[in-house]
Amino acid sequence: MATTEVERRRGQLAALSIAAVVIIVGVPLWWRTTETYRAWLPVSQIKEFATLQLLLSVDVEVVFSRGTVSPEQQKKVPMTQTQDEEHRVDENTALKYRYEIRYRTATIMEEDALKQPTASDADLSLHALSENPCGSLVVYVIPESSSLLSEDVDVYIGQKRTAILRLGAQMRVGRTLEQLLAHLEPRIKKILHMMSFSHTDITAALSDRVRLAPGNRENIVDSMRAFKSSPGYEITFSLLNPDPKSHRLHWDIESAVETYVQPLLTKLAPIANFSIDSQTLYYAMLGVNPRFDISRSSYTLNAESLAHVINPVEARLGSNAASSNPVLNFLLYVPDALHSPLHILDRKKQAVHSNAFHSPRWGGIMVYNVNDVYGPEAVLPVDININMAKVMGVFLAQLRLLLGVQSSSPPPGFVVASCSSTGLADWELDRLMWSRSVENVATATTTITSLAQLLDQIGNIVINDNIAEQVSSAVTSLQLAVAELEAGNLGFALQYSKEAILASERAFFDPSLLHLLYFPDDQKFAIYIPLFLPMCVPILLSLIKIASDARQKRREKQAKKD
């Protein structure tokens, strides 16, 4: 009897020690060897971006010229004034605009400049005096009696970052300073919305982050027209010649690009890199057969059919093999001799004056009729020189629309200076930079948060060091961009936001995250079961037996005691 008891004891000990070895050595060993490498990510900082609070601040300088404030009022003019405006876009995104308004009186030289006969001259000479940093504004307040602006004009917006504001008639004399400032405030706000950003622009830029209410359709359509923010764009001009047998077309695209497009793109250089190329495509047909209109004695294309025009052409345009930036296509279509002239009709069946149309986020097409430059007796093929000034005028207008350089129409009483040879005023560039920075920040935050979510969900995906590096650099750039927006340094904000977007996209589209380097859990367990089941069942059974034995023994002892 005693020997069996010893045997039993030994068996129990052996089972316990095997179980201990399995738990202490086996499980950690298995855990270590099947572990995936996951580099550290700044998860807490990424989580902060889930709720985005953007503060945009603009520096505005208000300069009072002689005759607008009395000398005693001059002394009482506050140095600075900060106005905040808060908007809640949705539960996770909040916007705050801060206008830092500084007041001062005009210097003698500025007074001289404001005495010029016309507003544009005054504007020019004011620029010569000072240079304003990117994103800031100067508003010159002139007395009501000034002859600088014509009768019905209140505000003149210059080519650079200045505006000239005329006091209203009710502000003639003897008003207190408070009244004057209160009178000025809404008008300065209006100028700001025109020259730097308006709330609708910024919410449109946030479209990547925020689902807009259906009521805002108008804005969505406006924002959908322009290309998404991207570090670079490819601009392709294509000359479509469906009839090389009758027309031999020559376009001097090289010099046209040099004269018309390049100045605008040089100005836009802080926004993105642009590369331009051009090509000539022969036998490129439109997808729709134009209909002959007897009343107009010309062929016509309806607005409804325009959507089908491009498809066959697009197959031949070819994507850019050498880069992955979005492509802006500008097509110049010269209809063949049998289908000329060709006119585009709008919804009201009116011929479109420019004979051109554009497609959002794709490009533009212009139809260029050449039938009237040669007579019926001409020897085919006819050599035709294309008037590039006419063509480029249309293409530039389309380019501005597609890049999002589209100013909302000025409110009544505003006059906008004609833009200089670059085709883009400084404040227009600022406007674009504001919305592009906000758009970049919005896109980068969504990318980085969704990447963090994905990595969190799939537990056995490998996170390499380079991805962690990209993510952290994206997070740092994002924080810097937000901080620069708060400080009002627009140029730096755009720069950092571009870096953020690049780093976040690189991390998100890294091929190592897409690789099937890992198996789903169910397949893994299918492989483990043949090993684990026969090993674990005896251990578990003997552990259960030991436990029940021990309980029985205790119960017997209890019975004995009783």
Added chain:
Amino acid sequence: MAAHRCGFLPPLFILCALSVLTVTWTQETIPLGSHRAAAADSKPTDTKSVAQTTEQLAVEQRQWEATEVEEATSAAAAVSKQDNSSPEDVVQTSTPKPKDEFQEELVVRPLHSGDIYASFQFRTLWQTDFTRERKVSHYGLFPKSLGQVISKFSVRELHISFTQGYWRTMQWGQPFLSSPPGAELWVWFQDTVTDVDGTWKELANVLSGIFCASLNFIDSTNTVQPTASFKPLGIGNVTDHRFLRYATLPREIVCTENLTPWKKLLPCGTKAGLAVLLKSEKLFHSSFYSQAVHIRPVCQDWQCKTASWELRQTLNVVFDLHNSGQGKREWSLFKMFSRTLTEACPLASTSKIYIDVTDNPEGEQFELSPATALLSQAVVLGDRRTFSVYDLTQQITFGTVRSLNVLMRWKSSEGDMLRPLLHAERYVAGYGLQTGEIHTLMYNNHPYRSFPVLLLDSVPWYLRMYIHTLTVTSKGKDNKPSYIHYQPSKDRVRPHLLEMLVQLPPNSVTEVTVEFERALLKWTEYTPDPNHGFYVGSSVISSLVPSLVALDTNSTWQRPLFSTFFPCKEESSYFVRVYTEPLLVNLPTPDFSMPYNVICLTCTVVAVGYGSLYNLLTRTFQIEEPSPGLAKRLANIIRRMRGVPPL
């Protein structure tokens, strides 16, 4: 609003003015004489209505909008001050010198086997200064996609070919341009490229997209840098082979999806000219099909002061008309391509069809209709050939029916072919799955002259070549190569490269043998159909073969395209490149359900061993009384029945 802006501009931009305000202003100021013209020119439109329609359209998701021009006109107009003196469109009186040039050509050669060999060549010349770094690039006839590739990857020369089928040299003679089965790509980079391998990989990926081919499978394991075999064919004397990369994909299957992007590169597409004949269902119903793109810099003129890019697109196809023609030997363009020709590509400077009539000097072999008086002689591949020429740029070629359908009807089927002077073949010998031997046979059929050939062999790493077993024998004697370049492979990194210069004695067969061992791959490295075998690319044999007739070395300008591809410097020999068959080698192939079986089996073994050990360790043992024997048990049963106590 835009009108306001324009109003301030100088008065010179009136000609391109498009806005209402500007037009009215023009009418006021222009003197009476020109008033009418200006008024006729201006069609005042309601800018507001355009704007409104724009808004209406804007409601749709993907909308097509009429463009308002007024916005930017001011900018455009401001700049257009300088050139507004020129009238709108000018019908030019003098044609400017074209910057680009396009030529097309089709050669048809009846083969002695009864097949028909048709070879298309399209040549685009692009006169541009490509060494200059430019951001803006403008393309005319040259395809933009390839131009961008050249400038982005700093390519100096690019040769790519896709071939379906194997060219049977012994039956068909020498092709104008040979290519190995599958895909072949070789590229010379500019010497400004620093990371050649990275650029090469990226270039292969981009080309893979352009040509819809699996060129993205080109990586370091199938890329070699030949030292002598592939010299640049264009101008330039950089021969540092660090900038050369060569790769073949013998497995590549070529079909219509490769032809369509190739056709897109032609300026006329398939709408006009010879390319009309390129119908894929006919082209791929053939014994041999090969398409290629060659880009290289060439001289612009005699003096060769400036260079221009040459893009040569070639397409070679061999039709087996003899079998499909129910015994009748006749062919026509319509029979081959199911199309006829009606016009030349209007952009082409020359557009010709050449038909090889060398064997038919008096018309006793076959009859050609419509007959053409134009005959041309050219020296191709060391042989003087005579061709009937149809010039498509001449309207008279098409005759009264306005379509050209060249027809050839055979009278007799005699005649023998000149045996090609150089010819090669290759096979794998040996048995079992461990070792083997590659045999390469090179034939010199020249009766009395020996010539040297360059042999290039690129063998994947999983065939481990034993280079010490390399033997070269001709006519039973050891033939020592005068130059051997051998680069051993590295597992999973790079292939073997063997290059050697061998002198082939006259009228002989030279045999090169080398032994190899088959490596065992990792189970993820096998192709989806591993039992099909693994391809080893063709050997390349390049040689200057003695010519039978003297070559004309100086004037390459007026000669037909097919005879001008390889630059020739000597009169007495011509350059030939011969490809052998690709090899198909079986590697030891495991059963691919094996990993799971192995896991299950080992787990079971482990579990059984562990189970018995566990049992031994944890069971308690006690001595049991041995059970009584059978006799005793029976006795006990009987005793119980009798009522007697058991034993």
